[in-house]
Amino acid sequence: MITGVLFSLLQGILAYFAFRYGDKGGDGARYWIRPRLEKRFALIVGIIIFGVDVTLFALGDSNWFRAWRPSPPGRPIVEVMGEQFTWNFSVCRLGRCLWNTFVSYAAFALASAQLIFIFNLIWSLFRGPQAMKNPWKANTLEWTAPAPIPHWNWDGPLQTVYRWALRLRFDPSAG
Known part of the structure; x- marks a missing residue:
């Protein structure tokens, strides 16, 4: 009983982290x-x-x-028999x-x-x-980075994203 619970718990943890962090390389590549x-x-x-x-x-x-749906009467039917499945294909002229x-x-x-x-x-x-530089008018910082991206992502001071006002603006006090 306990062994099965621990095994299931381990599988759940592995599945969580595989799905949670498995595509981070794809996110970075974007x-x-x-x-x-x-x-x-x-x-x-x-x-x-x-x-x-x-x-x-x-x-x-x-x-x-x-x-x-079943085939209409008079239409020839080809049956393919398998071990588990049966498919009916109607042959159409x-x-x-x-x-x-x-x-x-x-x-x-x-x-x-x-x-x-x-x-x-x-x-x-x-x-x-x-x-355009920001075609969707997104309020996130990745659309403000220049291309090609410099070493620290921005040449000057970092821009600030204001969450509640939903706008992007330069804040000189941000350092």
Whole structure:
């Protein structure tokens, strides 16, 4: 009894610290990479990507439960038998099931939109317009650091973030 409790307690502690501190390297990399990627995406290409993605994700979400419905009568069924599972796939011929054909073409369009996104990313890195220093108007200090970041993060005195007023301002008495 006691051995099981201690074992469970140890596993819980290890899981807590693994999830709590496991991604700190990724958090640090986000602030290290940001000054090097201060480029904006092309607006029109971003709108196209967003429009295609949102439309197709909504279509996929509305047809999600069709996978569990029984096939209509008269449609050929292919059964795959496994040790634990049985899957029924309805075989669709072109012209008999218009919606499945449409969704197949829509999935191809979604994949094409991802290729457009990759092109936009590479183009923006080399020829994109320069981004603002603090595009979200955030009230945290990491957006005030210059790029490239100097040794002590700021050249002059440290800026102060005022929590309640939600604004960033220079305080000469902060040292």
